[in-house]
Amino acid sequence: MPHPNPDAMAFLLSRRSRPAKTLRAPAPDRAALEPILTAAARSPDHGKLEPWRFIVLERGALHRLAGLVEERGPDLGQDADQIAKAASAYRDSPLAVVVVEIQKSSEKIPQIEMTYSAGAVCLALLNAALASGWGANWLSGWASHDRAFVEQGLGLSADERVAGIIHIGTETSAPPERPRPDLDTITEWVTE
Incomplete structure (x- = not known):
């Protein structure tokens, strides 16, 4: 017999990311962030490999990375608007958590898993931040896919890459609801 958790289901049915550009300080301090990280680390992990780790970016690190975005952008052929938008995502963020994917050697677990x-x-991580009352948004962007940026700016090794960057802070405005997928068009019921 199932034991429903209606509060959790209500949260999942109404959850909404908050645009990163609307997030401001304060952000969670270390004590407030630890349970959010703990919840995220309880994610499915076939083989118990822990093929990920966290890098918490506080204000000083975010400003440094904004500068690196501005340095790397021209080398990657990004136009001035793209560079400014990417730099402001770092510069304006009160806190961000980088989820780093680590490809580990395993005979049993495929890399795609x-x-x-x-x-x-x-x-x-996104849902735990939202459930904790913070505004949060999952971004990546062109800089996070640039090897020079992630190696120089984040210290990633060759077997690591950015899975996502979760920006967390205080929500300054609630976004309007957006259209959601039509369940009938994306669901196939197989009976035999």
Whole structure:
């Protein structure tokens, strides 16, 4: 017999990311962030490999990374608007958590499952931040896919990549609801 959790279901049915550009200080301090990280680390992890880790970016680190975005953008052919938008995502954020995917060697666990696990961690982190009352948004962007940026700016090794960057802060305005998928068009029921 199931034991429903109506509050959790109501949250999941109404959850809504908050645009990162609307998030401001204060952000969660370390004590407030630890249970959010703990909840995210409870994500599915086939083989118990922990193919991910966290990098918490506080204000000083975010400003440093904004500068690196501005340095790397021209080398990558980004136009001035794209560079400014990407830099402001770092510069204006009160706090961000980078979920780093780590490809580990395993004879039993396919690498794609490690990628799925890292994605599950991103969503769990986003939802845990929202459930804790913070505004949060999952972003990545062109800079997070640039090897020079992630190695120089975040210290990632060759077997690591950014799965997502979860920006967390105080919500300054609630976004309007957006259209959601039509369940009938994306669901197939198989009976035999």
